[in-house]
Amino acid sequence: MPELPEVEYTARQLQASIVGATIREAQVFWERIIAHPLPEDFCAQVSGRTIEGVRRRGKFLLLDLSGEGLLISHRRMTGNFLLLEPGWTLDTSLRERDAQAWSTRGPNFTLKADSSQVYSSEMNYCRVCFILEDGRNLLFTDPRKFGRVSLWQRSQEEEALRGLGPEPLSEAFSIEGLAQALAHRRSPIKQVLLDQTVIAGVGNIYADEALFHARIHPRRAANSLTSQEIASLHEAVVSVLLKGIEHGGTSFSSYRDLWGEAGDNYNHVHVYKQAGKPCPRCGTLIERIVVAQRSTHFCPVCQVLTQE
Numbered sequence: 001m002p003e004l005p006e007v008e009y010t011a012r013q014l015q016a017s018i019v020g021a022t023i024r025e026a027q028v029f030w031e032r033i034i035a036h037p038l039p040e041d042f043c044a045q046v047s048g049r050t051i052e053g054v055r056r057r058g059k060f061l062l063l064d065l066s067g068e069g070l071l072i073s074h075r076r077m078t079g080n081f082l083l084l085e086p087g088w089t090l091d092t093s094l095r096e097r098d099a100q101a102w103s104t105r106g107p108n109f110t111l112k113a114d115s116s117q118v119y120s121s122e123m124n125y126c127r128v129c130f131i132l133e134d135g136r137n138l139l140f141t142d143p144r145k146f147g148r149v150s151l152w153q154r155s156q157e158e159e160a161l162r163g164l165g166p167e168p169l170s171e172a173f174s175i176e177g178l179a180q181a182l183a184h185r186r187s188p189i190k191q192v193l194l195d196q197t198v199i200a201g202v203g204n205i206y207a208d209e210a211l212f213h214a215r216i217h218p219r220r221a222a223n224s225l226t227s228q229e230i231a232s233l234h235e236a237v238v239s240v241l242l243k244g245i246e247h248g249g250t251s252f253s254s255y256r257d258l259w260g261e262a263g264d265n266y267n268h269v270h271v272y273k274q275a276g277k278p279c280p281r282c283g284t285l286i287e288r289i290v291v292a293q294r295s296t297h298f299c300p301v302c303q304v305l306t307q308e
Contacts, residue, residue: 004202058165080122083259
């Protein structure tokens, strides 16, 4: 699932690419993707709006639209945004030819014969297409169909994103606040880091990396951490998230940026999905365990399970 760095990286690409563009129309090819309002209302209400800004909140991508509109997307497991330059034509003929294939794959995109652009498999599984007035197409692709897109008024943002904890790259995320959040939680610290009400945007990848950075075992009870460990963990969360953004996010399978490119942070992780490889600090083999039903990676020497 794309986490904060992947969403932030795409948000920055969109901010630089589509702010000022107007959505001529939206076409929805899998209605359950639209969480609010009804799909037909969504298409009618988003058409004609200008994209005024792009933001991120936790793992949510937010597009500020004219008329106080707010487009919110959560990519979940396999959702991606892709931006196609002018010249592509939306081809929905598969819907009539093969309903079953259409349900799985969605539309095709075709080019003029003299175009130098190349069709990419990343365009498959398009669930929503925003056709811009300047001829570009902004696609929301999602093979597994878990992602969601919704349209709200900006005044409803708090309601739409209810329950999210502080942004870890903002002043709202403090050592004192983190200490308070952990004080009465006996759950494993890895599980607590995944709780979006505690920290917005951290998922499996960056929780493992942060705990390694802070030398904390993922099964330590959250309320057993010392003041020094909490300060180290706070610094570690910020550090690994910033590094993830710097390297374009982490791609293991489905995550792609706005141009269909994989993120490079996979080449910079220390423990996540590195089981059986030597720890970059001490050389001990990285181990894999399960914490809160999530695959978890750590160094048994650098991250000793102590009881405080």
